[in-house]
Amino acid sequence: MGTQNALGPLPGGNTRTLNITAATAIKVTAGRLYTVAVVVAGTAAGAVYDGTLTTGNTAANQIGTIPDVVGQVPFFGFPTSSGIVVIPGAGQTLAVSWS
Template sequence: MSDGVYIRQGKSSALNIAAAAVVATVPKDFALAQCRLVRVQVLVAGTAGGAAYDSASVTGNTVANQVGAWPNAVGSYLIDMPCLAGICIIPGAGQTVAVSYD
């Protein structure tokens, strides 16, 4: 690890997400502000994988703003991606997830 300060550690969390949810938003008037999705924990596998988007809305998300995806398997998945608009989590069918973010 470099001797620089590592600031982004996933200090915030959203637990038991079973439906599409926006867990963080970035104010539009802060051009340099960002949030970061750090890790996704799949708690209940469900029947389909889920995805995360750089978005402040649960609608209109496409592959163009997707920052990560995870399978329908219980486990911990490192995403570690910056988001400039917000973090939208869309679990797969029957999935329950928890996320850590900054």
């Protein structure tokens, strides 16, 4: 039997932002996005961007889509160079883990 790696906590953000219901720049410098939890599904999908402003974002700086379904969307420490902007879809409430 070989050597087993020690168990440890799963990697994740050391900061969280809860109750996001409107476009929010949660970090305005380079960072990492870990998980977006959809607490309230709403009626439209949201999105996450590598940026610092809540307006003017396009597919060119989009990190991912936030589905309009309750649950968690893992981003596994996705690196950003500018910041992290979260834009919920209509009626969504989100919680985000980041660093």
